Amino acid sequence: MASYTVREAFAAFRRAPLLTGLSAAMIALSLFVVGLFGVAAHNIRVVLDRIEARVEVVAYLHDDATPDQIQALQAEIRTIAQVRDVLYISRRQAVELARQQLSGFEGILSDLDTNPFPASLEVTLQPGQRNADAVHRVADRVRGYPFVEDVRYGQDWLDKVYLLRRVAGAAAIVVGGAFAAVAALIIGAAIRLAIFARREEIAIMRLVGATDWFIRRPFLLEGLITGLLGGLLALPATYGVYYFLSDAVVELEWMPGTWVVLGVLGGALFGTYASARAVRNHLQDV
Amino acid sequence: MIRFDDVTKEYSRAGAALSEVSFRVRKGEFVFVTGHSGAGKTTVLRLIHAADHPTEGQVKVSGFDTRELSARETAMLRRKIGYVFQDFRLLPDRSAAENVAFALEVTGARQSVIRTKVGRLLAQVGLAAKARSLPSELSGGEQQRVAVARALANDPVLLLADEPTGNLDERATRGIYDLFRAINAAGTAVLLATHDAELIRHSSGARVLELDHGSLVYDSHPDEAEAD
Numbered sequence: 001m002a003s004y005t006v007r008e009a010f011a012a013f014r015r016a017p018l019l020t021g022l023s024a025a026m027i028a029l030s031l032f033v034v035g036l037f038g039v040a041a042h043n044i045r046v047v048l049d050r051i052e053a054r055v056e057v058v059a060y061l062h063d064d065a066t067p068d069q070i071q072a073l074q075a076e077i078r079t080i081a082q083v084r085d086v087l088y089i090s091r092r093q094a095v096e097l098a099r100q101q102l103s104g105f106e107g108i109l110s111d112l113d114t115n116p117f118p119a120s121l122e123v124t125l126q127p128g129q130r131n132a133d134a135v136h137r138v139a140d141r142v143r144g145y146p147f148v149e150d151v152r153y154g155q156d157w158l159d160k161v162y163l164l165r166r167v168a169g170a171a172a173i174v175v176g177g178a179f180a181a182v183a184a185l186i187i188g189a190a191i192r193l194a195i196f197a198r199r200e201e202i203a204i205m206r207l208v209g210a211t212d213w214f215i216r217r218p219f220l221l222e223g224l225i226t227g228l229l230g231g232l233l234a235l236p237a238t239y240g241v242y243y244f245l246s247d248a249v250v251e252l253e254w255m256p257g258t259w260v261v262l263g264v265l266g267g268a269l270f271g272t273y274a275s276a277r278a279v280r281n282h283l284q285d286v
Numbered sequence: 287m288i289r290f291d292d293v294t295k296e297y298s299r300a301g302a303a304l305s306e307v308s309f310r311v312r313k314g315e316f317v318f319v320t321g322h323s324g325a326g327k328t329t330v331l332r333l334i335h336a337a338d339h340p341t342e343g344q345v346k347v348s349g350f351d352t353r354e355l356s357a358r359e360t361a362m363l364r365r366k367i368g369y370v371f372q373d374f375r376l377l378p379d380r381s382a383a384e385n386v387a388f389a390l391e392v393t394g395a396r397q398s399v400i401r402t403k404v405g406r407l408l409a410q411v412g413l414a415a416k417a418r419s420l421p422s423e424l425s426g427g428e429q430q431r432v433a434v435a436r437a438l439a440n441d442p443v444l445l446l447a448d449e450p451t452g453n454l455d456e457r458a459t460r461g462i463y464d465l466f467r468a469i470n471a472a473g474t475a476v477l478l479a480t481h482d483a484e485l486i487r488h489s490s491g492a493r494v495l496e497l498d499h500g501s502l503v504y505d506s507h508p509d510e511a512e513a514d
Contacts, residue, residue, distance in 0.1 A: 015379060200377070204375055204377065204388065205388075205392055207364065208365070208389035208392055209363075209365030209389075209440065211358055212357055212358075212361075214392055
């Protein structure tokens with residue numbers, strides 16, 4: 001019985017190669033667009049991750065804080081769950097850093113009578129704890145300690161980065177969902193066409209006592225193969241566009257392997273699901 | 287084997303197709319269902335095949351109320367009922383042998399069993415030499431023989447035939463009728479719906495049920511049926 005299912009599914013491709021090719025092309029087109037969006041979403045994520053990795057809270061200390069007091073403060077900040085490390089930058093180290101980072105202004109820094117840079121504690125956060133809320137919470141807590149004069153963490157741009165991330169996330173869900181829905185509709189329509197073309201065969205199957213499950217199986221396999229084929233066609237097309245853009249316009253990263261596998265399997269799943277729906281509706285109608 | 291009890295069938299658009307029809311058919315009986323076009327002949331066959339259900343009354347086949355059957359049970363019942371149509375309903379892109387094999391494949395029969403049985407069935411209907419022919423390469427009578435072979439594939443206890451000779455010439459009609467008679471002689475009950483009065487006249491001894499506007503107006507052997 002399994003051999004019948006496989007034979008009939010492949011026979012359907014032989015009988016209507018144009019329809020099968022068209023269905024696979026439609027699925028490929030939908031998945032191609034979803035794939036391009038996937039590349040864009042992945043690269044937005046990569047950029048945001050890079051920015052996020054640089055998020056830190058800097059606590060500027062009063063000049064009269066003693067080394068013992070600073071050590072005690074360092075130890076206390078380390079006990080905060082979100083904190084990964086606390087690095088002490090003395091006033092002398094601060095001016096050295098300024099000299100390195102502000103090349104060309106060495107003269108101005110040398111002319112100063114006194115060191116204007118305060119000592120500071122650079123607080124780095126645990127990965128996953130660098131979102132705006134967590135940073136705000138840590139900054140507020142650090143600000144409450146004695147000897148801390150001011151706390152800076154680039155609040156404005158941090159808020160913007162996280163707003164951008166939220167917008168990108170929402171866009172991914174909305175646009176990705178819309179394309180997925182369009183893909184499902186296209187696959188469903190293609191399979192309905194295939195079922196319509198074989199309505200007489202289905203009627204005869206029922207006539208001779210085929211169960212609904214027996215009738216469905218070749219169509220499900222056909223949907224799965226068509227979906228898989230569409231996914232495999234979409235893959236080189238998406239990679240081609242990625243390669244061109246990465247080479248000629250802006251350097252991009254290719255999607256993670258799991259996304260690619262999920263995309264291709266998603267095509268197969270869509271094909272099977274759309275086919276199952278179309279056959280079920282047809283069998284209910286006849 | 288078949289029992290109609292006060293069966294009424296109404297369609298939402300066409301109205302009543304059958305009105306309070308009652309009859310019984312015994313195992314191995316040969317029955318003509320006759321009447322003019324629209325008399326309800328096809329409706330009777332569809333109700334027996336569980337393709338439709340009565341609006342009122344009860345249809346029982348082999349003791350099962352067709353309305354009570356699940357989808358799977360309906361499929362199993364249909365394997366024991368062969369069905370032949372006026373327009374043959376063969377798959378045009380498959381050979382005669384493949385059309386017959388189709389009815390066996392749905393039951394999950396093994397390929398070796400299918401091959402043997404298809405050969406035997408095509409020989410039985412006189413088409414062993416045309417096993418590889420497509421329906422388009424066969425005459426009307428030959429196509430109907432393929433349809434009969436397909437209907438017999440699962441050793442049915444009942445064969446339903448809806449105007450099976452309607453598209454055939456006189457000679458082919460006689461051949462198909464003789465085939466039905468032979469099948470019946472082997473123990474399969476046959477219900478043959480036809481408005482061909484000539485065919486019925488030449489079939490002495492067969493039971494005749496006549497329908498008119500959805501009502502059963504004549505039953506040639508009512509007492510025999512009741513005895514079953």
